Each structure stands twice: as C-alpha cells, then as structure tokens.
Amino acid sequence: MEHHQHRDTPVLNKSVPVRHPGRWISAAIILLLVAGLLQSLFTNPNFRWDIVGTYILDVKVVQGVGWTLLLTVASMVLAIVLAILLAVMRQSDNPVFRWSSWVWVWFFRGTPVYTQLVFWGLVTVLYPAFTLGIPFGPELFSYALSDPSKGLIPAILGLGLNESAYLAEIFRAGLKSVDRGQQEAAEALGMSKGKIMWRIILPQAMRIIVPPTGNETIGMLKTTSLVLAVPFTLDLTFATNALANRIYLPIPLLIVAAFWYLLVTSILMVGQHYLEAYYGRGVDNQAPAAGVNPAAAKASGAGADAHHSMKTDFPEESAR
Numbered sequence: 001m002e003h004h005q006h007r008d009t010p011v012l013n014k015s016v017p018v019r020h021p022g023r024w025i026s027a028a029i030i031l032l033l034v035a036g037l038l039q040s041l042f043t044n045p046n047f048r049w050d051i052v053g054t055y056i057l058d059v060k061v062v063q064g065v066g067w068t069l070l071l072t073v074a075s076m077v078l079a080i081v082l083a084i085l086l087a088v089m090r091q092s093d094n095p096v097f098r099w100s101s102w103v104w105v106w107f108f109r110g111t112p113v114y115t116q117l118v119f120w121g122l123v124t125v126l127y128p129a130f131t132l133g134i135p136f137g138p139e140l141f142s143y144a145l146s147d148p149s150k151g152l153i154p155a156i157l158g159l160g161l162n163e164s165a166y167l168a169e170i171f172r173a174g175l176k177s178v179d180r181g182q183q184e185a186a187e188a189l190g191m192s193k194g195k196i197m198w199r200i201i202l203p204q205a206m207r208i209i210v211p212p213t214g215n216e217t218i219g220m221l222k223t224t225s226l227v228l229a230v231p232f233t234l235d236l237t238f239a240t241n242a243l244a245n246r247i248y249l250p251i252p253l254l255i256v257a258a259f260w261y262l263l264v265t266s267i268l269m270v271g272q273h274y275l276e277a278y279y280g281r282g283v284d285n286q287a288p289a290a291g292v293n294p295a296a297a298k299a300s301g302a303g304a305d306a307h308h309s310m311k312t313d314f315p316e317e318s319a320r
Helices: 002-008 021-043 049-055 059-090 095-110 113-121 152-176 180-188 193-229 236-247 250-279 294-313 315-319
Strands: 129-133 139-144
Touching: 049 236, 049 250, 059 095, 059 152, 059 193, 059 236, 059 250, 095 152, 113 152, 113 193, 152 193, 180 193, 193 236, 193 250, 236 250
Parallel strands: none
Antiparallel strands: 129 139
C-alpha cells in the first residue's frame, strides 16, 4: 500500500530560472552611458565647477532659496484652503455654489499661470483704489491700493489662485472616493453636515488627496521661477540669473539653481512619503495573501487522489 502511494505521487523537478540576456545587455548600455556622462561632467572645463563651489552658498542664493520656500508654502496654504471650499461647494445641493465652483475651476485652469501673474502685477493699474458705495451712485468709502510687499503678495495670489483650481479637482475626487453610505449613517446618528465632512469624510479622503497634492507642491516649488512676471525679484531663479549676468557665466549658476531645487524637492518627497504612510495606515500596509505554489498544489492534489484511490481499492485496509 505504501509502495502504491509512493508510486502515484509525482516527483517535483528542480526548476531552472528563465534567463534574460536582454536585461544584462540593457543594464550594460545604461552603465556605459552613465560612465560617459560622469566623465564628461568631471573632465569638461566648461562646467566651471570652481564657480559652482564659489556661488552655491552665496548670500543672495541662500536668500533666494528662502524666498522661494516662502512663496511655495504661502501659495499652497492659500490654494488648499480655497480648494477645500471649492470642492465642498461642488458637492453642494445649491446650484449657485456648484456653478460658482465650476466657473472658478474653468477660468483658472483655462488661462496660463504666467498670464495670471502678469495680471496680478498690474492689478493696481486696473484698480488704483478700492471703492465701496452704491452702484452708479455716490462713493461711501475709498482706499488707494498699493503694494508695499514689492511683488510678494501679487505673486502669492497669482500662484495660489491658479493652484486652487487644480487642487479643487483633486479634493473633489478624494471626497467622491468615500462611500456614500458612511455619510448616510452619520446623518442617521444626528451628526451635522459640517461635522460629517471634517470628522468622517475628509480623514478618509486624505489617502486619495495626499499623493497628488504632494506632486502639486513640488510643481509649485518650480513654478515660483515664473514670478518675475509680477515682477518679484528675490526668488532663487532671479538671484542666480542676476549673478550669471554679472559674471557672464550662465552654466555654473544654472547648476547652482538646479542643485538647490533638487535638494528642496528631495526633502519634500521624503515628507510626502511619510504623509502617505500616515494616511494610508490600515489600508496600504495590509499583508498580501500568501501565494500558492502551483507545483506543490498539484502534488498535493495528486497525493489526495492517490489516497482516495487506495481507499477505494483496499476498503478493508482503510477500515483498519
């Protein structure tokens, strides 16, 4: 009986991994290209690494990094606040709220950010004073508009309002990803709509909202290079361009600007990773189901069939 069972059980052959010569060839090509690039970077005198080392910690450059970070943070805070409001308005039962949100997104997504920055830089030309009064009647109050921030406030407004249109769509997608039944259950418990949004809907939607918002923040960091349109002349791009024009060496200063943008972007990516891990806990960290080895399953099935056949052929042995 034991010999019969052993004979019917298949023997698992030792598997040989599939060879992929294309992987090794493509890897060798990439390594050769990287080696050639590194050789060019370190042997080409036109890069002027001595100038890069001289200006990478220049006072104007470091101040430009600070102003760029300030523009990024202030613009994203303004954009996030407006995006939450616009996303909630888009979900509202009030048609005026829904259409107002749609028109906002349509306008600010449909016009270039450079054009909007130029407009906000010239807004005091269009509206030299803020006036409050009766339409087509007497003025009750008037205040002369000016820009003591030397372009900082128009730059934040231009960047933040433009970004709010994109974030509003991201937030709307996140809110719609939450099951409608949870809101209905909360309403059945007597919770107000505001509390439902802040305590139930938004915390779950953040898992969908955070990754694209992190990408938009990184994009905003680089979009600040356009604030010369306002004009605002203290950011990193303007500072490095001014130094390059002074010494007539644009390439080393471009490398300096690229280094700082890469450094700040890398830090933001690390922060985005931890935010995604925080809001994705309990969902993204679920252990995947253990895979089943097909050969082992086949062997197990064959063994079971052999055992069943043995019971059929030798019922008296099975009864023992």
